[in-house]
Amino acid sequence: MTGRSERVVLALGSNLGDRAATLADAVHDLAGLAGATLVAVSPVYESAAVKLDGVDESAPRYLNAVLTIDYSGDPYALLDAVNAIEAEHGRVRAERWGDRTLDIDVIVFGQRSVDDARLTLPHPRAAERDFVLVPWLDLDAQAVIPGRGLVRNLLVATGNTVRRAADAAALDPAPAPGGGR
Numbered sequence: 001m002t003g004r005s006e007r008v009v010l011a012l013g014s015n016l017g018d019r020a021a022t023l024a025d026a027v028h029d030l031a032g033l034a035g036a037t038l039v040a041v042s043p044v045y046e047s048a049a050v051k052l053d054g055v056d057e058s059a060p061r062y063l064n065a066v067l068t069i070d071y072s073g074d075p076y077a078l079l080d081a082v083n084a085i086e087a088e089h090g091r092v093r094a095e096r097w098g099d100r101t102l103d104i105d106v107i108v109f110g111q112r113s114v115d116d117a118r119l120t121l122p123h124p125r126a127a128e129r130d131f132v133l134v135p136w137l138d139l140d141a142q143a144v145i146p147g148r149g150l151v152r153n154l155l156v157a158t159g160n161t162v163r164r165a166a167d168a169a170a171l172d173p174a175p176a177p178g179g180g181r
């Protein structure tokens with residue numbers, strides 16, 4: 001794959017199964033995509049599940065993280081790759097905002113604006129999600145959602161209910177041989 005690469009922000013979430021291992025595998029898989037170069041991975045945060053009718057304290061809690069890549073393919077190729085990684089991790093699309101082993105959202109793709117049946121960029125709900133904004137700010141204090149503004153200002157409006165996950169191993173994309181997870 002050739003051509004100019006663009007900075008892409010991806011948000012990961014998991015609230016079923018071995019959440020930390022799933023996120024670590026996803027980082028590994030995303031870093032290995034054709035045309036992708038891993039730039040940075042945030043710490044892992046934990047938060048209550050947000051459902052369509054609000055926060056559900058009875059649902060399994062999420063681990064969330066954000067990573068940035070430089071990517072030289074087009075946004076639809078990345079979406080296909082992301083959906084394939086979700087499927088490999090047993091993702092079942094049963095319910096909107098339902099519990100899931102792995103969710104990967106494309107938050108921003110360079111400065112691109114897309115709005116069609118398959119893909120919306122920037123992600124239309126990222127600006128309201130503390131579980132996206134907080135880890136993203138760890139990677140880039142000046143982060144901006146094109147059309148929406150500075151992430152740190154958006155976070156003030158959402159409030160911040162996420163907390164650093166004490167038990168989640170760092171998302172090392174290249175674990176030492178024999179290091180295990």
Ligand SMILES: Nc1ncnc2c1ncn2[C@@H]1O[C@H](COP(=O)(O)OP(=O)(O)OP(=O)(O)O)[C@@H](O)[C@H]1O
Binds near residue numbers: 103104107121125
């Ligand atoms: N920026 C984007 N990132 C990921 N998927 C997107 C994006 N824009 C549109 N989609 C589409 O959304 C569809 C549904 O995605 P998914 O099942 O992950 O939704 P969800 O995680 O339940 O809700 P949300 O989109 O609010 O995070 C995907 O199949 C994809 O085609």
Ligand SMILES: Nc1nc2c(c(=O)[nH]1)N=C(CO)CN2
Binds near residue numbers: 012013047097098103
């Ligand atoms: N805490 C939390 N809640 C969610 C999340 C998520 O990643 N974290 N993802 C959702 C759909 O993308 C719906 N609700």
